[in-house]
Amino acid sequence: MPDNEFQQRRARLLECFPTLQLDSFLVTHLPNVHYLTGFTGSNAMLLAAPGRDILFTDPRYTIQAAQETTCHVVTVRGPMLPKVVAAIARHKLQMLGLEAAYLPHLTHQFLREKLPLRHEFKLIAGQIEQHRMVKSASELARIERAVATNSKALDAVLKRIRPGLREMDLAAEIDYRSRREGASGPSFETIVASGVRAALPHARPTANPIEPNQLLLIDMGATREGYTSDMTRTLGIGKPSTFWKQTYRAVLESQLAAIEAIRPGVKASEPDRAARQVLEQHGLEKTFTHSTGHGLGLEIHEAPRLGRKEKTKLLEGMVVTVEPGVYLEGKGGIRIEDTVLVTRTGCRILTPTPKEWMVL
Amino acid sequence: MPDNEFQQRRARLLECFPTLQLDSFLVTHLPNVHYLTGFTGSNAMLLAAPGRDILFTDPRYTIQAAQETTCHVVTVRGPMLPKVVAAIARHKLQMLGLEAAYLPHLTHQFLREKLPLRHEFKLIAGQIEQHRMVKSASELARIERAVATNSKALDAVLKRIRPGLREMDLAAEIDYRSRREGASGPSFETIVASGVRAALPHARPTANPIEPNQLLLIDMGATREGYTSDMTRTLGIGKPSTFWKQTYRAVLESQLAAIEAIRPGVKASEPDRAARQVLEQHGLEKTFTHSTGHGLGLEIHEAPRLGRKEKTKLLEGMVVTVEPGVYLEGKGGIRIEDTVLVTRTGCRILTPTPKEWMVL
Numbered sequence: 008m009p010d011n012e013f014q015q016r017r018a019r020l021l022e023c024f025p026t027l028q029l030d031s032f033l034v035t036h037l038p039n040v041h042y043l044t045g046f047t048g049s050n051a052m053l054l055a056a057p058g059r060d061i062l063f064t065d066p067r068y069t070i071q072a073a074q075e076t077t078c079h080v081v082t083v084r085g086p087m088l089p090k091v092v093a094a095i096a097r098h099k100l101q102m103l104g105l106e107a108a109y110l111p112h113l114t115h116q117f118l119r120e121k122l123p124l125r126h127e128f129k130l131i132a133g134q135i136e137q138h139r140m141v142k143s144a145s146e147l148a149r150i151e152r153a154v155a156t157n158s159k160a161l162d163a164v165l166k167r168i169r170p171g172l173r174e175m176d177l178a179a180e181i182d183y184r185s186r187r188e189g190a191s192g193p194s195f196e197t198i199v200a201s202g203v204r205a206a207l208p209h210a211r212p213t214a215n216p217i218e219p220n221q222l223l224l225i226d227m228g229a230t231r232e233g234y235t236s237d238m239t240r241t242l243g244i245g246k247p248s249t250f251w252k253q254t255y256r257a258v259l260e261s262q263l264a265a266i267e268a269i270r271p272g273v274k275a276s277e278p279d280r281a282a283r284q285v286l287e288q289h290g291l292e293k294t295f296t297h298s299t300g301h302g303l304g305l306e307i308h309e310a311p312r313l314g315r316k317e318k319t320k321l322l323e324g325m326v327v328t329v330e331p332g333v334y335l336e337g338k339g340g341i342r343i344e345d346t347v348l349v350t351r352t353g354c355r356i357l358t359p360t361p362k363e364w365m366v367l
Numbered sequence: 368m369p370d371n372e373f374q375q376r377r378a379r380l381l382e383c384f385p386t387l388q389l390d391s392f393l394v395t396h397l398p399n400v401h402y403l404t405g406f407t408g409s410n411a412m413l414l415a416a417p418g419r420d421i422l423f424t425d426p427r428y429t430i431q432a433a434q435e436t437t438c439h440v441v442t443v444r445g446p447m448l449p450k451v452v453a454a455i456a457r458h459k460l461q462m463l464g465l466e467a468a469y470l471p472h473l474t475h476q477f478l479r480e481k482l483p484l485r486h487e488f489k490l491i492a493g494q495i496e497q498h499r500m501v502k503s504a505s506e507l508a509r510i511e512r513a514v515a516t517n518s519k520a521l522d523a524v525l526k527r528i529r530p531g532l533r534e535m536d537l538a539a540e541i542d543y544r545s546r547r548e549g550a551s552g553p554s555f556e557t558i559v560a561s562g563v564r565a566a567l568p569h570a571r572p573t574a575n576p577i578e579p580n581q582l583l584l585i586d587m588g589a590t591r592e593g594y595t596s597d598m599t600r601t602l603g604i605g606k607p608s609t610f611w612k613q614t615y616r617a618v619l620e621s622q623l624a625a626i627e628a629i630r631p632g633v634k635a636s637e638p639d640r641a642a643r644q645v646l647e648q649h650g651l652e653k654t655f656t657h658s659t660g661h662g663l664g665l666e667i668h669e670a671p672r673l674g675r676k677e678k679t680k681l682l683e684g685m686v687v688t689v690e691p692g693v694y695l696e697g698k699g700g701i702r703i704e705d706t707v708l709v710t711r712t713g714c715r716i717l718t719p720t721p722k723e724w725m726v727l
Contacts, residue, residue, distance in 0.1 A: 047571070048569060049569065065657070066656035066657060067567075067568035067569050067656060067657050068567075068568075068569060069656070069696075070566060070567050070696055071567050071569070071570075084656070085674075085675070085676065105472070107471070107472050107473040107476070108471055108472075108473045109471055110471060110472045111467070111468055111469055111470060111471065111472075112465070112467050112468075112470045112471075112472055112475050112490055113467040113468045113490070113492060115472050116467070116490070130472055130473070130476070132473055175546070175549075175551070176546075176547070178546070179543060179546030179547055180543075182542065182543070182546065182552075183539060183540075183542070183543035183546075186535070186536075186538070186539030186542065186543075187536070187539055189535075191535070191556070191571070191572075192542075192553075192556060193552075196551070196552060206430060207427075207428075207430050207431050208426075208427035208428075209408060209409065209427050209428060209431070210431075211407070211551070212551075296425075296426035296427060296429070296444075297425070297426060297427050314445070315445070316445065336429075336430055
């Protein structure tokens with residue numbers, strides 16, 4: 008990411024200060040700190056103020072912070088907040104923005120107690136997250152590489168899938184191939200669920216073997232250069248019943264209908280509605296128990312969510328997953344998921360992996 | 368974990384209610400929810416009250432929650448907090464404990480706005496974390512298996528380490544072996560740092576090759592059955608200079624001194640002081656820029672911390688890392704880390720991997 012991109016992002020946050028009635032912003036949610044500074048360590052806060060952006064971290068990251076960010080870096084041994092408070096006081100910052108959705112209550116309390124009464128705290132919800140929704144060209148390039156890595160990893164393990172292989176060993180294999188293809192790690196715990204276990208939308212891989220004549224659900228993501236990806240494929244193993252083949256067709260139809268509904272200007276609830284409508288036609292709407300998709304980027308779950316009541320309007324440059332599913336307790340489940348980019352005129356499916364009904 | 372162990376944990380929390388002046392506790396920090404209920408999903412809150420423990424989650428986890436916990440489970444489609452508020456009101460709970468260190472401000476605000484004025488909120492810091500510090504026999508067994516898995520994974524990759532292998536490929540290999548040995552994943556992003564990069568205590572593995580005649584630092588952890596482990600080893604590759612061999616000896620001496628200082632009743636600052644004292648004798652104290660260790664269990668970083676000003680007294684059954692290090696910018700670094708159990712009379716090093724100076 009070019010250094011000046013981080014500067015531009017901080018500048019954009021600063022531009023919101025008059026409207027938000029702020030003279031500074033204390034950013035504590037790490038992905039937001041990362042987004043605004045480029046710093047990727049596990050402990051940091053950013054105090055953003057005109058002309059004096061200060062990144063606070065600890066001495067483990069002295070060298071790394073100097074390499075990664077153009078902010079002024081303060082490394083703090085021990086508790087960080089007292090030093091943040093000192094900086095706020097020293098720079099006479101009086102209208103401090105805080106992240107309402109993330110700021111732990113204890114931190115809020117500490118700031119209120121330690122700063123003189125003339126300081127005002129404004130709890131701001133979702134401002135930086137909103138900026139993060141629309142991806143820049145360099146972010147999009149990273150997401151595309153993360154998506155490609157993910158698909159290559161699945162390609163590489165497909166030929167090893169067979170009945171008897173343990174779910175956890177296939178998950179290990181997937182993560183390994185993904186790393187070998189350049190991922191820094193999985194974007195979330197890889198899901199490998201065979202047979203009845205595919206009815207659990209967030210199944211953990213177990214020591215159970217992959218069962219013959221059943222479905223196998225794989226949900227995987229590769230993180231690369233800090234950015235995530237997400238894909239689900241459901242495969243038949245051996246001779247799955249005709250029921251599953253038909254149900255698969257319904258889920259695929261639902262997924263394609265949701266994708267069809269994605270374009271700039273529509274509400275994030277629209278693709279969700281489109282997906283549900285198709286499942287309803289097949290009498291399956293009650294088996295689809297989660298929302299249709301979510302944004303991704305620095306985090307695997309970001310705004311916007313494609314859900315029933317979402318009012319956010321889709322914009323060019325947003326990246327979302329589209330992942331309707333059908334879950335039948337005691338029987339199994341199907342989910343089909345792609346990562347999709349909202350384009351100027353509609354959308355583009357980033358995931359290159361085929362999704363036709365496939366039996367191994 | 369036996370079901371009744373989770374019940375006992377909730378009972379123990381409830382026993383604190385009179386002292387804390389609570390009639391209920393809303394637990395939102397996921398590892399705490401896991402600790403108290405056994406539920407391992409990624410979205411949940413626990414409302415604990417005498418005779419009515421309610422676990423809130425979403426429909427993705429309906430089946431899993433029923434399998435994992437004996438709590439009453441409520442699955443909520445859409446925002447969870449309104450349902451939590453309704454349950455608090457319905458059960459006439461009026462003195463609600465909240466987790467001060469984790470509760471996002473927005474959640475606090477929502478509860479305050481939606482609940483009638485007669486409700487009191489008590490922000491409680493560290494209560495459940497304090498219970499978690501001392502491990503039960505079944506927790507300890509899990510940690511020991513996580514530690515053994517981690518060491519086996521390092522054993523399995525040692526023979527593959529050679530100059531020219533990329534840091535990221537060795538990290539991928541380590542994680543893969545760890546999974547094959549039974550880990551569900553790494554406890555944190557595996558660190559593989561060669562040469563000058565070992566001066567970064569939290570280095571991310573890069574595409575740089577392992578360099579000959581330098582040090583190689585590996586910091587790795589395996590999560591197994593929900594519990595974590597943590598180990599660092601620093602190896603010589605080829606012919607590292609005598610300076611490094613001598614410095615290694617100083618760090619090892621420091622680590623052993625810290626371990627020697629661990630026994631029930633001593634303050635958590637004591638092992639830290641012991642480690643620093645040895646490094647001071649070698650003129651290296653300023654190069655040791657972090658604290659000496661941390662507790663681990665369901666999380667990779669838990670209380671107690673072994674740091675300068677820690678007043679917590681060590682107790683039998685606590686599990687901590689001991690990991691002094693020396694970091695020389697532009698040159699390299701050394702860290703040696705074991706996972707250690709506080710026993711009745713002293714401590715026991717759980718990590719079986721040798722830590723004598725080793726050159727590959």
